Amino acid sequence: MDASAANSDSVIAGDPTTSLGDGDIMLRLRRATAMAHARVEACVGLDNPDISQARYRDVMIAFYRLHLVLEPRLDALFGEFEDPLLDWPGRHKLGSLIQDLHALGVTPDTLTALPAAAVPAMDDVAAGFGALYVTEGATLGGQLIARYLGARADLAGAYSYFTPYGDQVGRRWRDLRMVLRRWVGTDEARAEAVVTAALATFLAFEAALH
Ligand code: HEM
Structure with missing residues:
Protein backbone atom coordinates (compact mmCIF):
# COMPACT_ATOMS: atom_id res chain seq x y z
CA MET A 1 0.00 0.00 0.00
CA ASP A 2 1.42 3.39 -0.94
CA ALA A 3 1.09 5.73 2.00
CA SER A 4 2.65 8.46 -0.12
CA ALA A 5 -0.38 8.48 -2.36
CA ALA A 6 -2.87 8.38 0.46
CA ASN A 7 -3.96 10.94 2.98
CA SER A 8 -3.78 13.92 0.65
CA ASP A 9 -5.10 17.21 1.94
CA SER A 10 -6.15 20.40 0.32
CA VAL A 11 -4.34 23.70 -0.02
CA ILE A 12 -5.97 26.61 1.74
CA ALA A 13 -3.69 29.61 1.70
CA GLY A 14 -2.97 31.04 5.13
CA ASP A 15 -4.42 28.14 7.05
CA PRO A 16 -1.62 26.34 8.91
CA THR A 17 -3.75 23.25 9.38
CA THR A 18 -3.79 22.38 5.70
CA SER A 19 -1.14 21.79 3.07
CA LEU A 20 0.91 24.83 2.16
CA GLY A 21 2.13 23.43 -1.16
CA ASP A 22 5.40 21.80 -2.13
CA GLY A 23 7.37 23.06 0.86
CA ASP A 24 4.72 21.88 3.31
CA ILE A 25 6.28 19.85 6.08
CA MET A 26 3.67 17.07 5.91
CA LEU A 27 4.14 16.66 2.18
CA ARG A 28 7.91 16.67 2.60
CA ALA A 34 7.68 6.82 1.31
CA MET A 35 10.38 4.25 0.52
CA ALA A 36 11.18 3.69 4.17
CA HIS A 37 7.47 3.20 4.89
CA ALA A 38 7.22 0.60 2.13
CA ARG A 39 10.23 -1.27 3.56
CA VAL A 40 8.83 -1.25 7.10
CA GLU A 41 5.43 -2.33 5.82
CA ALA A 42 7.09 -5.22 3.98
CA CYS A 43 9.13 -6.35 6.96
CA VAL A 44 6.30 -6.28 9.50
CA GLY A 45 4.23 -8.47 7.19
CA LEU A 46 1.04 -7.43 8.96
CA ASP A 47 -0.91 -7.24 5.74
CA ASN A 48 -0.74 -11.04 5.71
CA PRO A 49 -3.96 -12.26 7.34
CA ASP A 50 -2.23 -15.62 7.97
CA ILE A 51 0.74 -14.21 9.88
CA SER A 52 1.77 -16.80 12.47
CA GLN A 53 1.11 -16.02 16.10
CA ALA A 54 4.83 -16.40 16.82
CA ARG A 55 5.80 -13.87 14.15
CA TYR A 56 3.09 -11.49 15.32
CA ARG A 57 4.45 -11.73 18.88
CA ASP A 58 7.97 -10.96 17.62
CA VAL A 59 6.64 -7.91 15.76
CA MET A 60 4.87 -6.65 18.88
CA ILE A 61 7.99 -7.26 20.97
CA ALA A 62 9.96 -5.15 18.49
CA LEU A 70 11.07 6.51 22.51
CA GLU A 71 8.43 7.12 25.15
CA PRO A 72 10.65 8.49 27.95
CA ARG A 73 12.53 10.64 25.46
CA LEU A 74 9.28 12.08 24.13
CA ASP A 75 8.09 12.58 27.72
CA ALA A 76 11.14 14.75 28.32
CA LEU A 77 10.67 16.73 25.10
CA PHE A 78 6.90 17.13 25.03
CA GLY A 79 5.82 16.78 28.67
CA GLU A 80 5.22 20.52 28.89
CA PHE A 81 4.99 21.40 25.22
CA GLU A 82 3.55 24.85 24.52
CA ASP A 83 0.77 23.67 22.18
CA PRO A 84 -1.89 21.76 24.15
CA LEU A 85 -3.32 20.34 20.92
CA LEU A 86 -0.38 17.95 20.82
CA ASP A 87 -1.63 16.14 23.94
CA TRP A 88 1.51 14.03 24.17
CA PRO A 89 0.43 12.04 27.28
CA GLY A 90 -2.66 10.93 25.34
CA ARG A 91 -0.36 9.48 22.67
CA HIS A 92 1.52 7.06 24.91
CA LYS A 93 1.66 3.53 23.46
CA LEU A 94 3.58 1.43 25.99
CA GLY A 95 0.41 0.66 27.99
CA SER A 96 -1.34 -0.80 24.91
CA LEU A 97 1.76 -2.75 23.96
CA ILE A 98 2.05 -4.30 27.41
CA GLN A 99 -1.63 -5.24 27.30
CA ASP A 100 -1.24 -6.81 23.83
CA LEU A 101 1.88 -8.72 24.81
CA HIS A 102 0.14 -10.00 27.91
CA ALA A 103 -2.70 -11.29 25.69
CA LEU A 104 -0.03 -13.04 23.59
CA GLY A 105 1.28 -14.86 26.66
CA VAL A 106 4.42 -12.80 27.20
CA THR A 107 5.07 -12.70 30.95
CA PRO A 108 6.01 -9.54 32.89
CA ASP A 109 9.41 -11.15 33.66
CA THR A 110 10.10 -11.67 29.96
CA LEU A 111 9.11 -8.06 29.27
CA THR A 112 11.40 -6.72 31.98
CA ALA A 113 14.31 -8.70 30.56
CA LEU A 114 13.88 -7.34 27.02
CA PRO A 115 16.60 -4.95 25.90
CA ALA A 116 15.59 -1.55 24.57
CA ALA A 117 15.95 -1.13 20.82
CA ALA A 118 18.71 0.94 19.25
CA VAL A 119 17.24 4.32 18.38
CA PRO A 120 19.33 7.34 17.37
CA ALA A 121 19.75 10.15 19.89
CA MET A 122 16.82 12.50 20.13
CA ASP A 123 17.57 15.58 22.09
CA ASP A 124 15.53 18.37 20.59
CA VAL A 125 11.94 19.08 19.63
CA ALA A 126 12.60 18.68 15.90
CA ALA A 127 13.91 15.17 16.45
CA GLY A 128 10.95 14.45 18.69
CA PHE A 129 8.53 15.53 15.98
CA GLY A 130 10.29 13.31 13.44
CA ALA A 131 9.78 10.32 15.72
CA LEU A 132 6.20 11.29 16.52
CA TYR A 133 5.36 11.52 12.83
CA VAL A 134 6.42 7.88 12.46
CA THR A 135 4.76 6.48 15.58
CA ASP A 154 -5.85 -16.45 18.32
CA LEU A 155 -4.96 -12.74 18.32
CA ALA A 156 -8.04 -11.52 20.20
CA GLY A 157 -7.20 -8.69 22.59
CA ALA A 158 -3.69 -8.47 21.18
CA TYR A 159 -3.81 -5.52 18.79
CA SER A 160 -4.91 -2.50 20.82
CA TYR A 161 -1.58 -0.89 19.82
CA PHE A 162 -2.97 -0.47 16.31
CA THR A 163 -6.25 1.11 17.41
CA PRO A 164 -5.26 3.30 20.33
CA TYR A 165 -7.70 6.10 19.54
CA GLY A 166 -10.87 4.29 18.49
CA ASP A 167 -12.81 6.54 16.14
CA GLN A 168 -10.56 9.52 16.96
CA VAL A 169 -7.66 8.43 14.73
CA GLY A 170 -8.42 10.97 12.03
CA ARG A 171 -8.87 13.81 14.49
CA ARG A 172 -5.67 12.99 16.33
CA TRP A 173 -3.70 12.84 13.07
CA ARG A 174 -5.15 16.20 12.00
CA ASP A 175 -4.19 17.66 15.39
CA LEU A 176 -0.61 16.44 15.00
CA ARG A 177 -0.42 17.88 11.50
CA MET A 178 -1.66 21.23 12.77
CA VAL A 179 0.82 21.32 15.67
CA LEU A 180 3.70 20.30 13.41
CA ARG A 181 2.86 22.86 10.75
CA ARG A 182 2.55 25.60 13.34
CA TRP A 183 5.85 24.66 14.99
CA VAL A 184 7.84 24.37 11.74
CA GLY A 185 6.23 27.39 10.07
CA THR A 186 8.64 28.59 7.39
CA ASP A 187 11.77 27.62 9.31
CA GLU A 188 13.84 25.56 6.87
CA ALA A 189 16.27 24.32 9.50
CA ARG A 190 13.38 22.97 11.57
CA ALA A 191 11.82 21.30 8.54
CA GLU A 192 15.10 19.62 7.56
CA ALA A 193 15.70 18.40 11.09
CA VAL A 194 12.19 16.91 11.40
CA VAL A 195 12.53 15.05 8.08
CA THR A 196 16.00 13.75 8.99
CA ALA A 197 14.70 12.48 12.34
CA ALA A 198 11.66 10.82 10.76
CA LEU A 199 13.93 8.94 8.36
CA ALA A 200 16.22 7.88 11.19
CA THR A 201 13.22 6.67 13.19
CA PHE A 202 11.92 4.63 10.27
CA LEU A 203 15.39 3.07 9.94
CA ALA A 204 15.34 2.15 13.64
CA PHE A 205 11.94 0.49 13.16
CA GLU A 206 13.19 -1.39 10.14
CA ALA A 207 16.25 -2.64 12.00
CA ALA A 208 14.24 -3.74 15.05
CA LEU A 209 11.61 -5.51 12.96
CA HIS A 210 14.02 -7.66 10.96
C1 HEM B 1 1.45 -3.66 7.24
C2 HEM B 1 1.71 -2.55 7.91
C3 HEM B 1 1.25 -1.17 7.45
C4 HEM B 1 0.31 -0.83 6.53
C5 HEM B 1 -0.57 -1.73 5.70
C6 HEM B 1 0.31 0.62 6.47
C7 HEM B 1 -0.53 1.37 5.68
C8 HEM B 1 -0.63 2.73 5.71
C9 HEM B 1 -1.63 3.50 5.02
C10 HEM B 1 -2.75 2.93 4.16
C11 HEM B 1 -1.41 4.80 5.30
C12 HEM B 1 -2.20 5.99 4.80
C13 HEM B 1 -3.42 6.11 5.70
C14 HEM B 1 -4.30 7.31 5.41
O1 HEM B 1 -3.96 8.14 4.58
O2 HEM B 1 -5.34 7.42 6.07
C15 HEM B 1 -0.25 4.85 6.16
C16 HEM B 1 0.28 6.01 6.63
C17 HEM B 1 1.41 6.05 7.42
N1 HEM B 1 2.05 4.98 8.00
FE1 HEM B 1 1.67 3.05 7.63
N2 HEM B 1 1.21 1.11 7.36
C18 HEM B 1 1.79 0.05 7.97
C19 HEM B 1 2.76 0.09 8.95
C20 HEM B 1 3.32 1.23 9.41
C21 HEM B 1 4.32 1.29 10.45
C22 HEM B 1 4.84 0.08 11.22
C23 HEM B 1 4.67 2.59 10.58
C24 HEM B 1 5.68 3.22 11.50
C25 HEM B 1 6.73 2.61 11.97
C26 HEM B 1 3.89 3.36 9.64
C27 HEM B 1 3.97 4.71 9.48
C28 HEM B 1 3.11 5.46 8.71
C29 HEM B 1 3.18 6.90 8.57
C30 HEM B 1 4.20 7.84 9.20
C31 HEM B 1 2.09 7.27 7.76
C32 HEM B 1 1.71 8.69 7.37
C33 HEM B 1 2.09 8.98 5.93
C34 HEM B 1 1.67 10.41 5.58
O3 HEM B 1 2.48 11.31 5.80
O4 HEM B 1 0.56 10.59 5.13
N3 HEM B 1 3.07 2.50 8.95
N4 HEM B 1 0.20 3.58 6.41
Missing part, protein backbone atom coordinates in the same frame (compact mmCIF):
# COMPACT_ATOMS: atom_id res chain seq x y z
CA LEU A 29 7.70 14.04 5.31
CA ARG A 30 5.44 11.80 3.26
CA ARG A 31 7.65 12.07 0.17
CA ALA A 32 10.94 11.65 1.99
CA THR A 33 9.82 8.60 3.93
CA PHE A 63 7.42 -2.32 18.78
CA TYR A 64 7.63 -2.60 22.56
CA ARG A 65 11.44 -2.38 22.56
CA LEU A 66 11.27 0.69 20.31
CA HIS A 67 8.68 2.50 22.41
CA LEU A 68 10.62 1.61 25.54
CA VAL A 69 13.28 4.03 24.30
CA GLU A 136 1.51 8.40 15.06
CA GLY A 137 1.46 7.53 11.35
CA ALA A 138 1.43 3.89 12.35
CA THR A 139 -2.07 4.43 13.77
CA LEU A 140 -3.31 5.20 10.24
CA GLY A 141 -2.19 1.92 8.71
CA GLY A 142 -3.12 0.44 12.08
CA GLN A 143 -6.80 0.76 11.26
CA LEU A 144 -6.34 -1.55 8.28
CA ILE A 145 -4.15 -3.93 10.22
CA ALA A 146 -6.72 -4.18 13.02
CA ARG A 147 -9.33 -5.07 10.44
CA TYR A 148 -7.25 -8.06 9.22
CA LEU A 149 -6.35 -9.14 12.72
CA GLY A 150 -9.94 -8.87 13.94
CA ALA A 151 -10.72 -12.07 12.06
CA ARG A 152 -8.09 -14.00 14.04
CA ALA A 153 -9.42 -15.66 17.20
Whole structure:
Protein backbone atom coordinates (compact mmCIF):
# COMPACT_ATOMS: atom_id res chain seq x y z
CA MET A 1 0.00 0.00 0.00
CA ASP A 2 1.42 3.39 -0.94
CA ALA A 3 1.09 5.73 2.00
CA SER A 4 2.65 8.46 -0.12
CA ALA A 5 -0.38 8.48 -2.36
CA ALA A 6 -2.87 8.38 0.46
CA ASN A 7 -3.96 10.94 2.98
CA SER A 8 -3.78 13.92 0.65
CA ASP A 9 -5.10 17.21 1.94
CA SER A 10 -6.15 20.40 0.32
CA VAL A 11 -4.34 23.70 -0.02
CA ILE A 12 -5.97 26.61 1.74
CA ALA A 13 -3.69 29.61 1.70
CA GLY A 14 -2.97 31.04 5.13
CA ASP A 15 -4.42 28.14 7.05
CA PRO A 16 -1.62 26.34 8.91
CA THR A 17 -3.75 23.25 9.38
CA THR A 18 -3.79 22.38 5.70
CA SER A 19 -1.14 21.79 3.07
CA LEU A 20 0.91 24.83 2.16
CA GLY A 21 2.13 23.43 -1.16
CA ASP A 22 5.40 21.80 -2.13
CA GLY A 23 7.37 23.06 0.86
CA ASP A 24 4.72 21.88 3.31
CA ILE A 25 6.28 19.85 6.08
CA MET A 26 3.67 17.07 5.91
CA LEU A 27 4.14 16.66 2.18
CA ARG A 28 7.91 16.67 2.60
CA LEU A 29 7.70 14.04 5.31
CA ARG A 30 5.44 11.80 3.26
CA ARG A 31 7.65 12.07 0.17
CA ALA A 32 10.94 11.65 1.99
CA THR A 33 9.82 8.60 3.93
CA ALA A 34 7.68 6.82 1.31
CA MET A 35 10.38 4.25 0.52
CA ALA A 36 11.18 3.69 4.17
CA HIS A 37 7.47 3.20 4.89
CA ALA A 38 7.22 0.60 2.13
CA ARG A 39 10.23 -1.27 3.56
CA VAL A 40 8.83 -1.25 7.10
CA GLU A 41 5.43 -2.33 5.82
CA ALA A 42 7.09 -5.22 3.98
CA CYS A 43 9.13 -6.35 6.96
CA VAL A 44 6.30 -6.28 9.50
CA GLY A 45 4.23 -8.47 7.19
CA LEU A 46 1.04 -7.43 8.96
CA ASP A 47 -0.91 -7.24 5.74
CA ASN A 48 -0.74 -11.04 5.71
CA PRO A 49 -3.96 -12.26 7.34
CA ASP A 50 -2.23 -15.62 7.97
CA ILE A 51 0.74 -14.21 9.88
CA SER A 52 1.77 -16.80 12.47
CA GLN A 53 1.11 -16.02 16.10
CA ALA A 54 4.83 -16.40 16.82
CA ARG A 55 5.80 -13.87 14.15
CA TYR A 56 3.09 -11.49 15.32
CA ARG A 57 4.45 -11.73 18.88
CA ASP A 58 7.97 -10.96 17.62
CA VAL A 59 6.64 -7.91 15.76
CA MET A 60 4.87 -6.65 18.88
CA ILE A 61 7.99 -7.26 20.97
CA ALA A 62 9.96 -5.15 18.49
CA PHE A 63 7.42 -2.32 18.78
CA TYR A 64 7.63 -2.60 22.56
CA ARG A 65 11.44 -2.38 22.56
CA LEU A 66 11.27 0.69 20.31
CA HIS A 67 8.68 2.50 22.41
CA LEU A 68 10.62 1.61 25.54
CA VAL A 69 13.28 4.03 24.30
CA LEU A 70 11.07 6.51 22.51
CA GLU A 71 8.43 7.12 25.15
CA PRO A 72 10.65 8.49 27.95
CA ARG A 73 12.53 10.64 25.46
CA LEU A 74 9.28 12.08 24.13
CA ASP A 75 8.09 12.58 27.72
CA ALA A 76 11.14 14.75 28.32
CA LEU A 77 10.67 16.73 25.10
CA PHE A 78 6.90 17.13 25.03
CA GLY A 79 5.82 16.78 28.67
CA GLU A 80 5.22 20.52 28.89
CA PHE A 81 4.99 21.40 25.22
CA GLU A 82 3.55 24.85 24.52
CA ASP A 83 0.77 23.67 22.18
CA PRO A 84 -1.89 21.76 24.15
CA LEU A 85 -3.32 20.34 20.92
CA LEU A 86 -0.38 17.95 20.82
CA ASP A 87 -1.63 16.14 23.94
CA TRP A 88 1.51 14.03 24.17
CA PRO A 89 0.43 12.04 27.28
CA GLY A 90 -2.66 10.93 25.34
CA ARG A 91 -0.36 9.48 22.67
CA HIS A 92 1.52 7.06 24.91
CA LYS A 93 1.66 3.53 23.46
CA LEU A 94 3.58 1.43 25.99
CA GLY A 95 0.41 0.66 27.99
CA SER A 96 -1.34 -0.80 24.91
CA LEU A 97 1.76 -2.75 23.96
CA ILE A 98 2.05 -4.30 27.41
CA GLN A 99 -1.63 -5.24 27.30
CA ASP A 100 -1.24 -6.81 23.83
CA LEU A 101 1.88 -8.72 24.81
CA HIS A 102 0.14 -10.00 27.91
CA ALA A 103 -2.70 -11.29 25.69
CA LEU A 104 -0.03 -13.04 23.59
CA GLY A 105 1.28 -14.86 26.66
CA VAL A 106 4.42 -12.80 27.20
CA THR A 107 5.07 -12.70 30.95
CA PRO A 108 6.01 -9.54 32.89
CA ASP A 109 9.41 -11.15 33.66
CA THR A 110 10.10 -11.67 29.96
CA LEU A 111 9.11 -8.06 29.27
CA THR A 112 11.40 -6.72 31.98
CA ALA A 113 14.31 -8.70 30.56
CA LEU A 114 13.88 -7.34 27.02
CA PRO A 115 16.60 -4.95 25.90
CA ALA A 116 15.59 -1.55 24.57
CA ALA A 117 15.95 -1.13 20.82
CA ALA A 118 18.71 0.94 19.25
CA VAL A 119 17.24 4.32 18.38
CA PRO A 120 19.33 7.34 17.37
CA ALA A 121 19.75 10.15 19.89
CA MET A 122 16.82 12.50 20.13
CA ASP A 123 17.57 15.58 22.09
CA ASP A 124 15.53 18.37 20.59
CA VAL A 125 11.94 19.08 19.63
CA ALA A 126 12.60 18.68 15.90
CA ALA A 127 13.91 15.17 16.45
CA GLY A 128 10.95 14.45 18.69
CA PHE A 129 8.53 15.53 15.98
CA GLY A 130 10.29 13.31 13.44
CA ALA A 131 9.78 10.32 15.72
CA LEU A 132 6.20 11.29 16.52
CA TYR A 133 5.36 11.52 12.83
CA VAL A 134 6.42 7.88 12.46
CA THR A 135 4.76 6.48 15.58
CA GLU A 136 1.51 8.40 15.06
CA GLY A 137 1.46 7.53 11.35
CA ALA A 138 1.43 3.89 12.35
CA THR A 139 -2.07 4.43 13.77
CA LEU A 140 -3.31 5.20 10.24
CA GLY A 141 -2.19 1.92 8.71
CA GLY A 142 -3.12 0.44 12.08
CA GLN A 143 -6.80 0.76 11.26
CA LEU A 144 -6.34 -1.55 8.28
CA ILE A 145 -4.15 -3.93 10.22
CA ALA A 146 -6.72 -4.18 13.02
CA ARG A 147 -9.33 -5.07 10.44
CA TYR A 148 -7.25 -8.06 9.22
CA LEU A 149 -6.35 -9.14 12.72
CA GLY A 150 -9.94 -8.87 13.94
CA ALA A 151 -10.72 -12.07 12.06
CA ARG A 152 -8.09 -14.00 14.04
CA ALA A 153 -9.42 -15.66 17.20
CA ASP A 154 -5.85 -16.45 18.32
CA LEU A 155 -4.96 -12.74 18.32
CA ALA A 156 -8.04 -11.52 20.20
CA GLY A 157 -7.20 -8.69 22.59
CA ALA A 158 -3.69 -8.47 21.18
CA TYR A 159 -3.81 -5.52 18.79
CA SER A 160 -4.91 -2.50 20.82
CA TYR A 161 -1.58 -0.89 19.82
CA PHE A 162 -2.97 -0.47 16.31
CA THR A 163 -6.25 1.11 17.41
CA PRO A 164 -5.26 3.30 20.33
CA TYR A 165 -7.70 6.10 19.54
CA GLY A 166 -10.87 4.29 18.49
CA ASP A 167 -12.81 6.54 16.14
CA GLN A 168 -10.56 9.52 16.96
CA VAL A 169 -7.66 8.43 14.73
CA GLY A 170 -8.42 10.97 12.03
CA ARG A 171 -8.87 13.81 14.49
CA ARG A 172 -5.67 12.99 16.33
CA TRP A 173 -3.70 12.84 13.07
CA ARG A 174 -5.15 16.20 12.00
CA ASP A 175 -4.19 17.66 15.39
CA LEU A 176 -0.61 16.44 15.00
CA ARG A 177 -0.42 17.88 11.50
CA MET A 178 -1.66 21.23 12.77
CA VAL A 179 0.82 21.32 15.67
CA LEU A 180 3.70 20.30 13.41
CA ARG A 181 2.86 22.86 10.75
CA ARG A 182 2.55 25.60 13.34
CA TRP A 183 5.85 24.66 14.99
CA VAL A 184 7.84 24.37 11.74
CA GLY A 185 6.23 27.39 10.07
CA THR A 186 8.64 28.59 7.39
CA ASP A 187 11.77 27.62 9.31
CA GLU A 188 13.84 25.56 6.87
CA ALA A 189 16.27 24.32 9.50
CA ARG A 190 13.38 22.97 11.57
CA ALA A 191 11.82 21.30 8.54
CA GLU A 192 15.10 19.62 7.56
CA ALA A 193 15.70 18.40 11.09
CA VAL A 194 12.19 16.91 11.40
CA VAL A 195 12.53 15.05 8.08
CA THR A 196 16.00 13.75 8.99
CA ALA A 197 14.70 12.48 12.34
CA ALA A 198 11.66 10.82 10.76
CA LEU A 199 13.93 8.94 8.36
CA ALA A 200 16.22 7.88 11.19
CA THR A 201 13.22 6.67 13.19
CA PHE A 202 11.92 4.63 10.27
CA LEU A 203 15.39 3.07 9.94
CA ALA A 204 15.34 2.15 13.64
CA PHE A 205 11.94 0.49 13.16
CA GLU A 206 13.19 -1.39 10.14
CA ALA A 207 16.25 -2.64 12.00
CA ALA A 208 14.24 -3.74 15.05
CA LEU A 209 11.61 -5.51 12.96
CA HIS A 210 14.02 -7.66 10.96
C1 HEM B 1 1.45 -3.66 7.24
C2 HEM B 1 1.71 -2.55 7.91
C3 HEM B 1 1.25 -1.17 7.45
C4 HEM B 1 0.31 -0.83 6.53
C5 HEM B 1 -0.57 -1.73 5.70
C6 HEM B 1 0.31 0.62 6.47
C7 HEM B 1 -0.53 1.37 5.68
C8 HEM B 1 -0.63 2.73 5.71
C9 HEM B 1 -1.63 3.50 5.02
C10 HEM B 1 -2.75 2.93 4.16
C11 HEM B 1 -1.41 4.80 5.30
C12 HEM B 1 -2.20 5.99 4.80
C13 HEM B 1 -3.42 6.11 5.70
C14 HEM B 1 -4.30 7.31 5.41
O1 HEM B 1 -3.96 8.14 4.58
O2 HEM B 1 -5.34 7.42 6.07
C15 HEM B 1 -0.25 4.85 6.16
C16 HEM B 1 0.28 6.01 6.63
C17 HEM B 1 1.41 6.05 7.42
N1 HEM B 1 2.05 4.98 8.00
FE1 HEM B 1 1.67 3.05 7.63
N2 HEM B 1 1.21 1.11 7.36
C18 HEM B 1 1.79 0.05 7.97
C19 HEM B 1 2.76 0.09 8.95
C20 HEM B 1 3.32 1.23 9.41
C21 HEM B 1 4.32 1.29 10.45
C22 HEM B 1 4.84 0.08 11.22
C23 HEM B 1 4.67 2.59 10.58
C24 HEM B 1 5.68 3.22 11.50
C25 HEM B 1 6.73 2.61 11.97
C26 HEM B 1 3.89 3.36 9.64
C27 HEM B 1 3.97 4.71 9.48
C28 HEM B 1 3.11 5.46 8.71
C29 HEM B 1 3.18 6.90 8.57
C30 HEM B 1 4.20 7.84 9.20
C31 HEM B 1 2.09 7.27 7.76
C32 HEM B 1 1.71 8.69 7.37
C33 HEM B 1 2.09 8.98 5.93
C34 HEM B 1 1.67 10.41 5.58
O3 HEM B 1 2.48 11.31 5.80
O4 HEM B 1 0.56 10.59 5.13
N3 HEM B 1 3.07 2.50 8.95
N4 HEM B 1 0.20 3.58 6.41
